[in-house]
Amino acid sequence: MPRTASKTTKKRSKPYTVTSSDTDPVPSASSKTKKSAKENDEKYKLFNKYANTSSGVIDPEGIEKLCSKLKVSHTDIKILMLAWKMKSERQGYFTKAEWRRALKALKVDTTKKLKKALPELEKEVRKPLNFADFYAYAFRYCLTDERQNCIDIETICQLLDMVLGSTFRDQVDHFVDYLKIQNDYKVITMDQWMGFYRFCNEISFPDMTNYSLELAWPLILDNFFEWMREKQA
Known part of the structure; x- marks a missing residue:
């Protein structure tokens, strides 16, 4: 059987006082x-x-x-x-x-x-983490065809000057000089592009005393290193 509710005395609720916060307009979803x-x-x-x-x-x-x-x-x-x-x-x-x-x-x-x-x-963009991403983007942005995965030497020289010139002036100038006189490479790949950025950040220049041919550098940078050593000899 259902239980019978007991009688209780109802308490009169206190009147609600409106405060300033209640009347402040709240931006609606539609207004946003x-x-x-x-x-x-x-x-x-x-x-x-x-x-x-x-x-x-x-x-x-x-x-x-x-x-x-x-x-x-x-x-x-x-x-x-x-x-x-x-x-x-x-x-x-x-x-x-x-x-x-x-x-x-x-x-x-x-x-x-x-x-x-x-x-x-x-x-x-100049913040180190952002700049690494920007540097890689600069290469991809210059790929004008979906099947393209490398950039011609002339364009690379211009891009290096624009992107890295103000930060690594000596490295860029010497590497651009090398790219213009060498005959082994007609284009540059993303791996070579990123390798040069690593080179600028890790290798003392122009002495390059901490560069090792035994480490995993792109071959073009090994060749650049040898070219620099001959110039300095």
Whole structure:
């Protein structure tokens, strides 16, 4: 049988006092969505200023216009750093998704703000862990074909000067000189590219006393080492 509820005396609840915190407006999910949509709209409006209306992407001509507005050369390393921030997959082209990714991370939505953000972006990239990733990205970014896995010597020399020149001037200058006079290599692979970065960071230069031919260096660096020793003899 069901139990019979016992009689109890009801207590009158105390009147609820409204506090200031109860009346403070709390952003609703819809207002946050609207704000996010507005921010995206601003980024897309800026994107459309430089995008090709036919292809729907920022192409080399659009990048030239962007660089002109930012007052930087299209060969300036900051533009390559911006491409790195976008994770741009195709050299000379920025998609809308890549554009939004970078501008969201940099917290900018105008060309003026983007220009001001570039020096901070460079500081971010120059941090050792970031720079190693950026250095590898610079090589991949210059691969213009899906089946391509190496870069011609002339392009590599220009890329080395842009990416490493300000940090390892002597190493870059000598290695570029070597690349230009040697006849064994017409192209450079990613393994060789990354090997030179390791060389710059680990080997004392120009004496190279801690370089060993017995260690696992790319053969091109062994040849560079021998070439340097002959020059110094």
